[in-house]
Amino acid sequence: MIILKLFAGLFIAWMLGHLIIRFFDPGKKLSAFEDMALSYLVGQGSVTLLLFLLFLLPIAHQSLIITLLVVGSFAVKMFYDKSGHWRNKKISFGIFSGFFLKRKNIIIVLLLIFLVSSLFIKISYSFVEACSKPEYAWDAAGNWTLAGKNYFYAEKYRTDKVVEELKNTVNSYPRGLSLMHYWLFWWMGEANDQWSKMIFPVELLCLLVIFYCGLKPARGQLGALVFVCFLCSAPIFLYHSTIGYADLTKTVYFAAGMIYFYRWIQTNQELYFWSFALPLAFTSWIKMEGRILYAIGFVLLLLYLWRDSKETLRSKIVHIGEYLLLFMVIGLPWQLFVLFNQLPGQEGWLSFSFYRFLEFHAKVYELLFLGGSWGMFWVLAAGTTLFFFKRQLSGRNFYLLAAILLFYGNLLFIYLCFSDTVDFMLLTFNRVLLPIYPVIVFNMGCVLPSLKIDEELVV
Amino acid sequence: MKQIDKYLNMVKKQAALIVVGALVMCLIVGLMIVNLPEEKLVFDLADNVGLWQLSDGSRFREVDGAVELIKGPGQLYLVIPHLTFFAGQYDVCVIEGRWPIAFDQAHLLFISPFNQQFNFNVRCDFDTGLAGGWNKRYLDIGSHGAWQGMIKGVLLLPGEGADRIRLKSITFIKPNSWTRLKAIWSAFIRYRDPLLGTCFAMATPILAGKPFNPFVLPIVFGVLVIGGSIMAGVRIFQADQRISKITAIICLVITMLAIVTLDMRNNVFYLKGIMRNVSLYWGKSIQEKRGIVVGDRDFTDFMRFCDENIPLDVRIFNQVSIDLPGTPPNYLAAVQYAANLRPRFYDPQTWGRKRSYYIFYKPKDHKNLEVFQEQASKTAYFDVAPGEKLFQKIELWQPSQYLYQVNIWMRDKDINNDGIELALVSKDKRTVAGKAKYVSHVGEEAIFRFVPSVNFGKGEEMFLQIENKNRKPVAIGVAFGELYREGALVRNGKIINNDLSFRLIYRPKNLALFKRFNNEAFILMDQEKS
Numbered sequence: 001m002i003i004l005k006l007f008a009g010l011f012i013a014w015m016l017g018h019l020i021i022r023f024f025d026p027g028k029k030l031s032a033f034e035d036m037a038l039s040y041l042v043g044q045g046s047v048t049l050l051l052f053l054l055f056l057l058p059i060a061h062q063s064l065i066i067t068l069l070v071v072g073s074f075a076v077k078m079f080y081d082k083s084g085h086w087r088n089k090k091i092s093f094g095i096f097s098g099f100f101l102k103r104k105n106i107i108i109v110l111l112l113i114f115l116v117s118s119l120f121i122k123i124s125y126s127f128v129e130a131c132s133k134p135e136y137a138w139d140a141a142g143n144w145t146l147a148g149k150n151y152f153y154a155e156k157y158r159t160d161k162v163v164e165e166l167k168n169t170v171n172s173y174p175r176g177l178s179l180m181h182y183w184l185f186w187w188m189g190e191a192n193d194q195w196s197k198m199i200f201p202v203e204l205l206c207l208l209v210i211f212y213c214g215l216k217p218a219r220g221q222l223g224a225l226v227f228v229c230f231l232c233s234a235p236i237f238l239y240h241s242t243i244g245y246a247d248l249t250k251t252v253y254f255a256a257g258m259i260y261f262y263r264w265i266q267t268n269q270e271l272y273f274w275s276f277a278l279p280l281a282f283t284s285w286i287k288m289e290g291r292i293l294y295a296i297g298f299v300l301l302l303l304y305l306w307r308d309s310k311e312t313l314r315s316k317i318v319h320i321g322e323y324l325l326l327f328m329v330i331g332l333p334w335q336l337f338v339l340f341n342q343l344p345g346q347e348g349w350l351s352f353s354f355y356r357f358l359e360f361h362a363k364v365y366e367l368l369f370l371g372g373s374w375g376m377f378w379v380l381a382a383g384t385t386l387f388f389f390k391r392q393l394s395g396r397n398f399y400l401l402a403a404i405l406l407f408y409g410n411l412l413f414i415y416l417c418f419s420d421t422v423d424f425m426l427l428t429f430n431r432v433l434l435p436i437y438p439v440i441v442f443n444m445g446c447v448l449p450s451l452k453i454d455e456e457l458v459v
Numbered sequence: 460m461k462q463i464d465k466y467l468n469m470v471k472k473q474a475a476l477i478v479v480g481a482l483v484m485c486l487i488v489g490l491m492i493v494n495l496p497e498e499k500l501v502f503d504l505a506d507n508v509g510l511w512q513l514s515d516g517s518r519f520r521e522v523d524g525a526v527e528l529i530k531g532p533g534q535l536y537l538v539i540p541h542l543t544f545f546a547g548q549y550d551v552c553v554i555e556g557r558w559p560i561a562f563d564q565a566h567l568l569f570i571s572p573f574n575q576q577f578n579f580n581v582r583c584d585f586d587t588g589l590a591g592g593w594n595k596r597y598l599d600i601g602s603h604g605a606w607q608g609m610i611k612g613v614l615l616l617p618g619e620g621a622d623r624i625r626l627k628s629i630t631f632i633k634p635n636s637w638t639r640l641k642a643i644w645s646a647f648i649r650y651r652d653p654l655l656g657t658c659f660a661m662a663t664p665i666l667a668g669k670p671f672n673p674f675v676l677p678i679v680f681g682v683l684v685i686g687g688s689i690m691a692g693v694r695i696f697q698a699d700q701r702i703s704k705i706t707a708i709i710c711l712v713i714t715m716l717a718i719v720t721l722d723m724r725n726n727v728f729y730l731k732g733i734m735r736n737v738s739l740y741w742g743k744s745i746q747e748k749r750g751i752v753v754g755d756r757d758f759t760d761f762m763r764f765c766d767e768n769i770p771l772d773v774r775i776f777n778q779v780s781i782d783l784p785g786t787p788p789n790y791l792a793a794v795q796y797a798a799n800l801r802p803r804f805y806d807p808q809t810w811g812r813k814r815s816y817y818i819f820y821k822p823k824d825h826k827n828l829e830v831f832q833e834q835a836s837k838t839a840y841f842d843v844a845p846g847e848k849l850f851q852k853i854e855l856w857q858p859s860q861y862l863y864q865v866n867i868w869m870r871d872k873d874i875n876n877d878g879i880e881l882a883l884v885s886k887d888k889r890t891v892a893g894k895a896k897y898v899s900h901v902g903e904e905a906i907f908r909f910v911p912s913v914n915f916g917k918g919e920e921m922f923l924q925i926e927n928k929n930r931k932p933v934a935i936g937v938a939f940g941e942l943y944r945e946g947a948l949v950r951n952g953k954i955i956n957n958d959l960s961f962r963l964i965y966r967p968k969n970l971a972l973f974k975r976f977n978n979e980a981f982i983l984m985d986q987e988k989s
Contacts, residue, residue, distance in 0.1 A: 125729035132736040136752040141794040158804040233722045376718045387707040
């Protein structure tokens with residue numbers, strides 16, 4: 001029963017996301033799976049944001065209000081949407097259709113079986129590992145689940161304490177993830193930190209689908225699947241989908257945003273612009289560092305509009321405005337909450353030292369190649385950059401490289417300039433790197449040339 | 460022509476038969492070679508009762524030619540003290556048993572000239588395999604650095620999670636190739652539990668397995684360097700571009716093969732992880748699961764006991780005893796404390812009028828129970844000039860406490876700590892109520908204690924005075940956020956921080972027993988209301 005309630009909570013979040021995505025995608029260009037994945041991510045962010053805003057109002061039963069609003073809107077949409085997905089159009093699950101049946105080459109079938117089973121093992125592990133035990137990891141329990149639990153009990157026993165609990169935050173971290181835990185606790189009727197952890201494998205699954213759909217036009221089904229498997233091959237990445245840290249959530253939103261940015265600059269379809277801007281704005285609602293990720297997206301947007309876009313000046317300004325507007329709606333409310341309540345932030349003291357440059361890179365080398373559980377990923381990434389530098393700079397691939405360099409530049413800036421944070425950040429360096437990891441894998445998928453063995457066997 | 464074709468076909472058939480025959484012969488001979496008879500030392504536990512011992516409090520019973528070990532209050536282990544043989548005689552150890560938890564962690568310890576007593580740091584680890592049925596676990600002990608000279612006893616920790624384990628025998632083997640392969644393979648795919656008892660400030664290298672990376676990485680790096688050199692050479696000498704392309708493809712294929720190999724091994728770990736989770740957690744209540752995850756069922760049960768007994772509108776002090784050194788498992792316990800209890804909602808205006816509650820779990824010193832008031836880590840440093848004084852306003856909120864310890868951050872480790880004077884002064888900032896003594900330095904943190912203790916009343920305004928009596932400035936760190944008590948940091952007569960900035964540790968006094976969970980875990984409360 002508790003699982004049914006949990007799924008109801010996840011489903012309502014998905015419904016809200018679906019309504020938003022449909023608003024931006026009236027032409028239903030996304031395939032059903034991709035729509036589901038993106039809808040969930042947007043829904044999770046939106047439902048928590050709505051909860052936060054409603055908690056600030058002097059009303060009760062916030063979760064119930066959201067549920068009624070979402071279900072009502074969804075029903076109205078389904079009823080009135082005459083050209084809707086559900087009535088007039090056959091739902092397309094096209095991204096996987098005929099995946100095995102059309103294949104004749106035995107090698108391809110075996111390769112597919114190997115890839116799919118490998119992926120299945122990893123995703124199963126992620127779900128089983130995450131949902132078989134209560135929260136145990138330090139930051140996950142102390143920062144995210146604990147806050148969600150406190151909101152749940154505050155709402156139950158002392159509704160006047162909810163806002164006070166919202167203010168009780170480490171380093172002014174936004175409360176997106178904690179509110180998602182709260183949302184699921186509310187649905188389950190108990191603060192069950194074992195099942196609420198399911199959001200992380202679900203997020204991972206959403207990212208994998210978006211990643212696959214993003215890479216499929218460039219590499220085909222088989223090639224895209226190979227890179228999805230490659231994405232899951234770094235143990236630290238999969239591991240983070242099981243422990244409940246916010247870093248995975250932040251990573252998923254950032255990576256989804258970057259993938260859609262790439263698709264937007266390739267296709268110039270407005271849907272992809274929103275699919276890029278929305279997740280990036282949500283990163284600032286997950287963690288404070290999300291503001292930097294959002295800023296990276298903004299720099300890329302400006303760079304593209306200045307360098308390659310053939311849009312009119314008015315259209316460019318509109319896009320910039322839309323991107324900024326999303327931050328005002330999604331990220332700014334929390335920043336204002338922090339500001340007005342004078343919540344303590346993470347303060348660093350500027351003390352630039354170029355000496356730390358070498359120290360930083362020596363440590364980074366050790367962490368990336370030896371101690372960080374990244375497997376062979378960084379070796380291959382280094383090889384790709386070395387061997388295919390020209391392809392990296394050509395066409396739209398340039399923007400992915402720019403995103404990676406901006407991320408690296410930001411890290412370097414922090415390490416060189418804030419001495420107090422260096423030791424701590426190096427300690428957490430592997431998870432600091434997580435957001436860029438899927439982007440680098442996606443970039444490799446776009447840059448590496450295809451291996452064509454026969455007409456069907458193209459990786 | 461037909462005859463020639465016929466002849467050729469016949470020759471082909473004969474050749475095929477010869478090849479198949481040769482292969483079969485090779486296989487048979489190969490199997491015979493790899494499966495040669497082995498020299499074994501079998502120690503059957505059921506047949507040798509009396510020649511081995513169990514840990515204190517643990518017991519056993521004989522079942523179907525095996526022994527079932529039953530865990531006592533402490534750790535479960537088995538010692539065979541007088542088993543003596545030369546290490547070079549046997550390279551593989553086989554442990555036959557039946558474990559209730561899949562892929563639990565187990566260890567074999569031994570005494571050799573390199574370690575004169577059983578030392579946990581010198582051990583052979585193995586996982587316990589699938590749950591439920593009889594398993595043989597192969598240990599490649601010959602590859603262990605300390606497995607040399609005369610072995611004079613072995614100790615087996617048969618599992619970390621299970622309460623009852625059945626064991627049949629421990630066998631030491633001079634292995635043939637087949638047994639050796641099994642032992643090497645077992646070590647290669649050994650499941651390492653990534654989760655229990657670890658603080659994840661940084662995700663530890665878990666599934667990639669450290670020993671493999673240093674082996675593979677130099678090869679892959681070598682390939683990349685050679686490939687890069689060839690490509691650079693092609694560019695410099697303007698040679699055929701196809702050389703570059705082929706080089707790049709070869710390098711990538713080699714790297715991809717390495718990745719696939721690593722990944723396949725990871726998949727084995729993931730499968731083992733799934734099976735372990737199912738056997739360990741399936742069908743248990745969330746409370747039981749919490750106990751398993753924390754690694755201390757007693758503790759989680761005690762937390763539940765606290766949650767059920769302490770009112771919801773009071774303040775609770777103490778997460779766990781301050782004596783715990785702050786190692787990862789204790790952080791974990793602290794987190795579980797928070798995760799296990801419902802939050803207590805008290806109002807700053809009224810909470811002082813209610814009794815406070817103190818949770819103690821396995822305190823080292825029952826006479827001197829301590830209250831830990833954690834605060835934010837330092838966020839800034841001030842250079843305090845020689846002779847300069849910093850004042851920290853403090854106020855006692857609980858009548859049942861007194862100030863015991865102050866921790867301050869000092870960046871310069873070479874500083875003379877005796878030159879930092881720390882005292883408790885009254886509101887006029889002149890009358891000294893007590894002085895603190897420097898105790899020790901942990902990292903940048905200097906610890907001072909008030910011995911004897913200084914008593915001051917609730918609501919009485921006092922100042923903590925920090926004076927630099929050194930001849931050079933001292934950088935002292937202060938916190939600016941996440942504060943639990945009010946105060947004000949004063950420098951040169953000006954308030955520079957309206958909140959408390961140093962870590963204070965209070966001790967309770969006049970406490971009464973509220974509820975007892977057991978002798979090592981209890982709840983105390985204030986005897987007096989304010």
